[in-house]
Amino acid sequence: xxxxxxxxxxxxxxxxxxxxxxxxxxxxxxxxxxxxxxxxxxxxxxxxxxxxxxxxxxxxxxxxxxxxxxxxxxxxxxxxxxxxxxxxxxxxxxxxxxxxxxxxxxxxxxxxxxxxxxxxxxxxxxxxxxxxxxxxxxxxxxxxxxxxxxxxxxxxxxxxxxxxxxxxxxxxxxxxxxxxxxxxxxxxxxxxxxxxxxxxxxxxxxxxxxxxxxxxxxxxxxxxxxxxxxxxxxxxxxxxxxxxxxxxxxxxxxxxxxxxxxxxxxxxxxxxxxxxxxxxxxxxxxxxxxxxxxxxxxxxxxxxxxxxxxxxxxxxxxxxxxxxxxxxxxxxxxxxxxxxxxxxxxx
Amino acid sequence: xxxxxxxxxxxxxxxxxxxxxxxxxxxxxxxxxxxxxxxxxxxxxxxxxxxxxxxxxxxxxxxxxxxxxxxxxxxxxxxxxxxxxxxxxxxxxxxxxxxxxxxxxxxxxxxxxxxxxxxxxxxxxxxxxxxxxxxxxxxxxxxxxxxxxxxxxxxxxxxxxxxxxxxxxxxxxxxxxxxxxxxxxxxxxxxxxxxxxxxxxxxxxxxxxxxxxxxxxxxxxxxxxxxxxxxxxxxxxxxxxxxxxxxxxxxxxxxxxxxxxxxxxxxxxxxxxxxxxxxxxxxxxxxxxxxxxxxxxxxxxxxxxxxxxxxxxxxxxxxxxxxxxxxxxxxxxxxxxxxxxxxxxxxxxxxxxxxxxxxxxxxxxxxxxxxxxxxxxxxxxxxxxxxxxxxxxxxxxxxxxxxxxxxxxxxxxxxxxxxxxxxxxxxxxxxxxxxxxxxxxxxxxxxxxxxxxxxxxxxxxxxxxxxxxxxxxxxxxxxxxxxxxxxxxxxxxxxxxxxxxxxx
Ligand SMILES: Cc1cc2nc3c(=O)[nH]c(=O)nc-3n(C[C@H](O)[C@H](O)[C@H](O)COP(=O)(O)OP(=O)(O)OC[C@H]3O[C@@H](n4cnc5c(N)ncnc54)[C@H](O)[C@@H]3O)c2cc1C
Numbered sequence: 001x002x003x004x005x006x007x008x009x010x011x012x013x014x015x016x017x018x019x020x021x022x023x024x025x026x027x028x029x030x031x032x033x034x035x036x037x038x039x040x041x042x043x044x045x046x047x048x049x050x051x052x053x054x055x056x057x058x059x060x061x062x063x064x065x066x067x068x069x070x071x072x073x074x075x076x077x078x079x080x081x082x083x084x085x086x087x088x089x090x091x092x093x094x095x096x097x098x099x100x101x102x103x104x105x106x107x108x109x110x111x112x113x114x115x116x117x118x119x120x121x122x123x124x125x126x127x128x129x130x131x132x133x134x135x136x137x138x139x140x141x142x143x144x145x146x147x148x149x150x151x152x153x154x155x156x157x158x159x160x161x162x163x164x165x166x167x168x169x170x171x172x173x174x175x176x177x178x179x180x181x182x183x184x185x186x187x188x189x190x191x192x193x194x195x196x197x198x199x200x201x202x203x204x205x206x207x208x209x210x211x212x213x214x215x216x217x218x219x220x221x222x223x224x225x226x227x228x229x230x231x232x233x234x235x236x237x238x239x240x241x242x243x244x245x246x247x248x249x250x251x252x253x254x255x256x257x258x259x260x261x262x263x264x265x266x267x268x269x270x271x272x273x274x275x276x277x278x279x280x281x282x283x284x285x286x287x288x289x290x291x292x293x294x295x296x297x298x299x300x301x302x303x304x305x306x307x308x309x310x311x312x313x314x315x316x317x318x319x320x321x322x323x324x325x326x327x328x329x330x331x332x333x334x335x336x337x338x339x340x341x342x343x344x345x346x347x
Numbered sequence: 348x349x350x351x352x353x354x355x356x357x358x359x360x361x362x363x364x365x366x367x368x369x370x371x372x373x374x375x376x377x378x379x380x381x382x383x384x385x386x387x388x389x390x391x392x393x394x395x396x397x398x399x400x401x402x403x404x405x406x407x408x409x410x411x412x413x414x415x416x417x418x419x420x421x422x423x424x425x426x427x428x429x430x431x432x433x434x435x436x437x438x439x440x441x442x443x444x445x446x447x448x449x450x451x452x453x454x455x456x457x458x459x460x461x462x463x464x465x466x467x468x469x470x471x472x473x474x475x476x477x478x479x480x481x482x483x484x485x486x487x488x489x490x491x492x493x494x495x496x497x498x499x500x501x502x503x504x505x506x507x508x509x510x511x512x513x514x515x516x517x518x519x520x521x522x523x524x525x526x527x528x529x530x531x532x533x534x535x536x537x538x539x540x541x542x543x544x545x546x547x548x549x550x551x552x553x554x555x556x557x558x559x560x561x562x563x564x565x566x567x568x569x570x571x572x573x574x575x576x577x578x579x580x581x582x583x584x585x586x587x588x589x590x591x592x593x594x595x596x597x598x599x600x601x602x603x604x605x606x607x608x609x610x611x612x613x614x615x616x617x618x619x620x621x622x623x624x625x626x627x628x629x630x631x632x633x634x635x636x637x638x639x640x641x642x643x644x645x646x647x648x649x650x651x652x653x654x655x656x657x658x659x660x661x662x663x664x665x666x667x668x669x670x671x672x673x674x675x676x677x678x679x680x681x682x683x684x685x686x687x688x689x690x691x692x693x694x695x696x697x698x699x700x701x702x703x704x705x706x707x708x709x710x711x712x713x714x715x716x717x718x719x720x721x722x723x724x725x726x727x728x729x730x731x732x733x734x735x736x737x738x739x740x741x742x743x744x745x746x747x748x749x750x751x752x753x754x755x756x757x758x759x760x761x762x763x764x765x766x767x768x769x770x771x772x773x774x775x776x777x778x779x780x781x782x783x784x785x786x787x788x789x790x791x792x793x794x795x796x797x798x799x800x801x802x803x804x805x806x807x808x809x810x811x812x813x814x815x816x817x818x819x820x821x822x823x824x825x826x827x828x829x830x831x832x833x834x835x836x837x838x839x840x841x842x843x844x845x846x847x848x849x850x851x
Binding site for chain 2: 069070071072073094095116117118126127129130139143144145146147148149150151152153154155156157158159160161162163165166167171172182183213214217218235236237238239242243265266267268269270271272273289290291292302303304305307308309311312314315318319331332335
């Protein structure tokens with residue numbers, strides 16, 4: 001389905017909402033209320049959060065950019081829409097959303113939200129969870145439910161958007177979302193320079209990362225590999241030029257692209273990404289400033305507070321008492337629970 | 348509601364607190380004794396003054412009646428209080444600065460225990476390399492920013508109440524402020540927290556970096572108005588101070604033109620740090636109050652701030668000024684220095700205080716509408732105010748579409764508050780009809796509970812109620828708020844004051 005602002009042969013403005021409502025209803029009917037059901041996106045992250053039960057029914061969320069609202073900096077989109085299609089629709093109006101930019105062509109909006117991982121621009125745009133303003137989803141009882149609203153600011157009741165992002169479809173299936181969009185900057189420039197270094201005095205802190213962040217006002221992306229540091233500068237041409245010149249004195253030079261993120265993700269404290277990458281002992285691309293290292297091999301199991309883990313289980317039991325939504329998937333799969341005594345690890 | 352059927356209960360504060368209703372006396376005394384043993388007598392209060400002070404907040408609602416006020420200093424003391432509340436099946440409510448405008452901190456239910464967190468006001472850690480700080484919930488918003496200023500950072504959410512509201516309250520209400528237009532509201536600035544759950548267990552939720560592990564519990568707790576537990580330690584993001592700032596003041600011959608100028612700035616792809624709109628009434632009151640230098644002859648002024656790196660800010664200042672002029676601005680002035688910039692902001696931040704010159708009381712509304720519908724909803728707001736012969740003052744976060752119509756009145760005039768509430772309801776309905784939402788930053792509390800079903804279906808509300816059930820099956824944490832299902836605060840208070848034995 002084409003966005004409203006386009007001149008394609010798709011349904012006219014008046015017809016679109018009705019057509020769209022019918023698609024949502026059809027999706028809810030397909031999800032039903034009894035049989036185990038798996039929601040399928042582009043299957044680009046299929047191996048995460050447990051193993052999908054192959055015997056369950058399979059459904060896919062409606063696909064299509066429903067409404068591009070550049071003057072609101074919002075976009076309404078079906079969860080089954082490929083990320084690439086959404087990016088193109090937004091590109092046409094000079095905007096972007098904070099979902100992974102370098103995605104596999106098959107990857108869908110709903111899939112990206114169900115996984116919840118940020119892409120290379122997370123430092124600038126924030127994690128995907130921050131951009132979801134409204135969500136329409138199908139509950140385990142096959143009902144259509146909504147949370148949030150088509151505005152940029154909202155504190156009206158408990159915000160179900162937050163729970164659904166990163167839930168791997170285990171609480172409900174996202175049918176449609178309203179996402180916050182931002183303007184694509186006038187100029188974007190990647191630079192590459194020497195790798196980060198660990199200060200022997202304070203090895204827990206990435207010294208050069210700290211100084212890079214102090215040197216630059218708001219880099220759009222900082223990516224560290226074992227041998228290089230990539231910086232993405234964005235904004236007004238003169239500002240980008242000035243910051244690039246400053247980086248030039250530190251051994252940085254322009255490059256056409258930054259590195260692609262690797263398949264496995266390891267979380268660490270913000271500011272310690274390079275150290276965590278080195279500690280992983282394998283090849284890595286770390287997302288500076290956001291606490292994420294991507295690597296060629298799985299890292300240590302992520303830890304979760306045991307009381308928080310039991311809240312996770314209770315949420316699943318209450319939202320999906322029969323365990324029919326995405327059977328086999330478990331947001332706690334592969335995590336390690338820490339007891340209360342170890343709680344001081346965060347703070 | 349002021350002077351309503353529950354107004355008289357406050358006079359009986361002390362007696363009610365001590366559980367004069369005979370059947371409860373023993374239980375109340377036991378709870379007080381237990382808590383006094385743990386916290387010390389000076390931090391467990393049930394005297395008339397304290398009960399009176401902690402039974403309301405900055406809203407106009409007068410439904411609350413604290414049973415007891417506790418002043419913990421540590422997380423484990425908060426845990427002790429909540430465990431005791433569980434043993435005695437007593438509701439409790441976390442309280443920060445008490446500046447909430449939707450009645451979120453009003454104690455509801457069976458002689459609730461107020462957990463006053465203002466004494467937990469330590470900044471525990473500032474880690475510039477991680478760009479985060481761990482703070483206690485009673486830290487005042489502006490104190491945190493002041494602490495961070497010499498380091499070159501600030502806490503981005505800047506509610507107009509930032510001199511008095513706490514980080515715990517900001518977290519619970521997902522508060523916003525003028526600069527949330529480009530920086531985002533509180534949810535985007537909370538990384539993790541220690542949360543004492545309503546059953547007294549303690550969970551560490553969120554991360555100090557990286558991807559969420561499990562469901563985003565952090566995200567659902569932010570904005571849940573104290574109904575999912577009490578945050579006792581909070582990890583916040585630090586935002587670097589911008590190297591360049593440009594603050595513009597544009598004056599317009601009509602409010603419509605000012606509102607369409609705002610829409611045009613956003614529609615042209617600019618995301619200023621802040622865009623605030625003030626109408627003629629606001630300008631007059633502000634000028635009389637603080638002399639901020641706003642043009643008195645304007646029907647509306649727009650205060651717009653751009654920040655970032657020097658060249659971008661300079662170029663955007665020119666472009667945005669041009670857009671404003673194109674939209675009909677009579678004048679566009681750029682603050683020449685920091686002093687002038689501060690003065691322009693002083694005017695905006697003093698707006699609520701300035702209202703007292705016009706009327707002794709005011710009711711501040713908070714709805715959000717799509718930015719492109721601002722003009723028509725504002726027209727409707729003026730029409731409603733005229734219909735009820737109320738003075739309306741519009742001072743709001745225009746860039747976000749976040750309306751704040753202020754209805755000024757004198758509560759001593761009979762029937763006036765009722766009119767204010769009727770007008771308020773129509774403003775909410777007009778906002779929803781334009782595709783907007785109930786609240787942008789003040790929350791639902793007791794104020795908009797009854798409106799929830801205007802925005803949500805019974806299915807939506809049942810889903811939200813499930814979250815509450817998961818976190819708080821006993822409904823002890825801040826009962827009677829937000830969700831219209833079950834007993835509302837008014838009903839809980841009413842039941843609370845039914846004489847003993849009636850239900851037997
Ligand atoms: C003049 C004025 C201007 C204002 N301007 C703005 C504005 O620009 N933007 C805006 O968003 N708001 C504004 N407000 C509203 C209010 O200041 C905010 O909602 C603020 O965040 C409340 O903080 P507080 O510490 O006063 O919380 P309180 O009023 O004490 O409590 C508010 C809610 O938070 C809960 N709570 C408090 N601490 C905790 C905790 N540690 N854990 C769990 N729950 C907790 C309470 O139970 C209650 O539900 C304004 C208010 C006034 C009076």
